[in-house]
Amino acid sequence: MKRPPKDNLASNRVISRRALIVGASQLAIAGVLTMRMRNLQLEQADTFRLLADENRINIKLLAPARGLIHDRNGTLLAGNEQNYRITMTREEAGDIEEVLANLAQLIPLTETQIAEAVREMNNRSAFVPVTIADRLSWDDIAKVTVNAPALPGVTADVGLSRFYPRGSDMAHVVGYVGPVSDYDLSRIESPDPLLQIPKFQIGKTGIENKMETELRGSAGTRQIEVNAIGRVMRELSREEGIPGSDLQLTIDADLQRYVEARLDGESAGAVVIDLENGDLRSIVSSPSFDPNLFVRGISVADWQGLNENPYRPLAAKAVQGIYPPGSTFKMITALAAVEDGVVDPEETVLCRGFTEVAGTRFHCWKSGGHGNMNLHDSLKHSCDCYYYEICQRVGIDKIAAMARRFGLGIRHDLPLSAVASGLAPDKEWKTKTHGEDWRIGDTVNASIGQGYVLASPLQLAVMAARLATGRTITPRLINAIDGVRVPIPEAEPIGVNENTLRRIRAAMDAVVNSNRGTAYGARITEVEMRMAGKTGTSQVRRITAEERARGVTRNADLPWERRDHALFVSFAPADNPKYAVAVVVEHGGGGSAVAAPIARDIVLQALYEGPPPLSAYPSAMRGRISEQQRKIEEHMPAGSVAMNDRA
Template identity: 60%
Template structure:
């Protein structure tokens, strides 16, 4: 049907309006799109650029160099050695099977290692690195680096690992580090990002553990550019971490080495203290172990061997071991009696070989008795009956008070693991801990260093230093941190009567230098270096049996304490030989050799020994194992 002009005009107007509407809509849409594009390209350009760069730029934490540990002369006790390893991250492990097969060809990683890597990647976070192989040789590390394009996601790294050049000698003092474990993390209130670096080494024992915050340093940062396959294209930035602080200890590595060599196969401990400063010159526990075994994670077989050794190489006996001090405690009882006024140095006590108290006989070590003895004579002969009498006159509370004044029953604030406070008992202690009243027999046992009394070798050395100086000597083991000298603590006067101390020191002098003293055979011939000391033998069983008739673990402990030179004391020494038998025959000769080595700073000359003993001493020193660090041992073995 033919349209009229009016209808045609109306239709045209409708089409024009629709065209205008559609055209306007398109124009508005294009305008909005343009504005949005401008907003994104101009105003949000930095944000999108950052997002793009984050897809190709990665940040990695860099482990800092751990602080070094030195002895007092600057000899390294703990250092860092360079190590090579390769790591991979979960988000970069898309071609893991192919990568592991290639690495098996290149460096021979085992199926066990491959299974471990798969498990660790499964448990790890997206960006957490997992070590594929550690402690690679330079050749193996070079092979991995050269084949980088064929190993997507694999990163070769150069790191540092702890090394102890003196091996066993300072295991119990310096301690060791080991990989951070989940147990370590669980004990931390705040977890330092450092500890999330794979195989990062944390102090586990000794100075390494107690001064972890001083030694660990702060993490650095490495920024790299990666391609879509996770391969590193280039390093964009590198900020090295802040190394840990270096620590200098008070110990002398030569003295420590000599003690270990001198103790030989004994289960024993020895401590040397500078009586002026309280500096610990040596604190050796024997036998020891190589701390390098723990750095990489000790094997089950090696750890089992250490645990099952009846000489107990793992504990630090010098500070952890607590022993009945035996007759080395008699100076404490003597001073308590003198200080309370219950005896004078000249007064004598008759020893018939025993004393009877409460229907029980307490025997002297010499069954025939010593006769009449004054204080000096009681120390010279180590008469038990004299001290039984002093205990009854003085009482345990006065004896315990004097013991604490001389440093027993105290836990010293030192950065060492498991420091034992020993035990200086009194009436209140027994009532609180044992629920029983103190009896006279307890006092008699305590007076000769038996019963409940316990002391560590460190405490015995401190006690001896205080006896030698009449000053409150406090042990110190950290000499400086990052070159800053650490304070010497204590040192104030004990305010004991000097006349009383002079009598006790005279008795200790005669122990070694009177031909009737219990340690006369261990005297020093050089008059300028004469030593004063006290023997001790502590029982580990209640029945009195000859030590040679019982198994080793049932024999008495042998002890000896001493200071020298007598006229101007420089060092105090304590020696404890577990199940060694007699203090005079076993511990005293060791203490003499240790004291002379400390005074000379080297193997002592034979002229310091009685002429009749010099051939024996010469052969003893010749039989000692090589001592010193790796370089010194090599040099001596070649000589």
């Protein structure tokens, strides 16, 4: 059937409209393609010609500046310095041994360095540059740059390297960095591309290691044009990386330097805590080492010297070392017994020089005995027999629980290497660890900080801080990150009767300031600066019955490694505590003779924020103290606080 003319006209109009739309769309697409082709062929022709011409565009990662580390007053503890270096890429070099031989004629390269470079290049991908030499002079860099045509694959570069201006002062706290090793890479599930940069430095110990992510930053990129022989012609683009975060520590660098100088010659650890907020003002392990040795590549001789030193300079004794706390633990035993109601503080216990428990004789340090001792006098005179008696009434589980409440036997969360947990043992622990039942003799030993009990100087300082304040002081080391203050954890009440704590503090005051106290020789004569504390001497060897019968051998007559450890915990001023200090001297002998005077000097240095006046010392000591201060001043490197005597 034939369609009406009117219908045909409408149908033609629809078809024409559709054809117009399709045609316009095709024209638009063709226009876009034409414009894109014009852009690629004309405007970006040079760029793509370079990319296609012998791969002459290289894109390299740019290492960001590592974050700086400062002390609480802004003193630089870890910084960055320019480092001129030479790198080499195997795929661009051709005969790498020939290129290295030519390079050795321009800069000092030993056979060992050359062999190491060849080994590393063969172990890495052909396109990964390998550092051949670093810490070069500008003259060396200039020689290599001028002779670039004869050195294919060799690039002169400048980067940043870590340095530690305070040397050994902060080695155990700040730590050090070193080149990324295969071992480092094997421990990381998804390594940051930055770690592939030749000799890229990452934290190995201390804060450098524990705060690596914050300090590292993010990589930048650099696009360069090179000619056919590998010489850099120009830099096409550069996008700088994001620098790492700057850290401010709670440490006082000047106090830290003083403490290290005061511990010179000892194998020891010392910790100073600010009682207002838990800030660690000083954490020193002695002897120390220069962390710059590791950044630059430590020599075999230096490494052997550090490893073979019996005083173990690489060990962070202040947080990593754990020792029997000796009599510094007696406050914990006393608190557990009094709080449990099994002992009245005024009750006396007879000390005859020994206590017999289950057929075994446990001796007091004073062979003739102390006579009748109450809580106050037992701490002042450090009577052992008093604690042998009261510990049997309260039991080890309650003693261990009290120890943990005061910071012993727990790991404090600090960004430092190998922070020790110590040990506050109980019955369950011995069953799990040794498969044996706890014995009453174990409790007796633990009551005076011997046997299984172990604590670090850090833990002992926390214990002293909590005794002084009655609050759960938590140690903190990071004060601010990029200028933003790190929150201070709130110190809750410790949950011990305040009257009991007052008795303990009064006894610790008497330890130092009573003329019959065990630390009277380490007293401070400025009344407002008076120190309270507790001595400790922990055995590292067993004294046999035969030795007791003929007389116990003096520490001075024993080999160094068999002498007792010397300990002292303290807080000051006694009436209004501001700082807590703990000192442990390995194999130092007696706590009263060795550790207490060191703690006293550290306390005074902290309270006076510098050298104390001689009037703070007993008059008979002032001549010796003045000479000691002079020697410390000579020991302390340039840049430290002067140790001038003050009237």
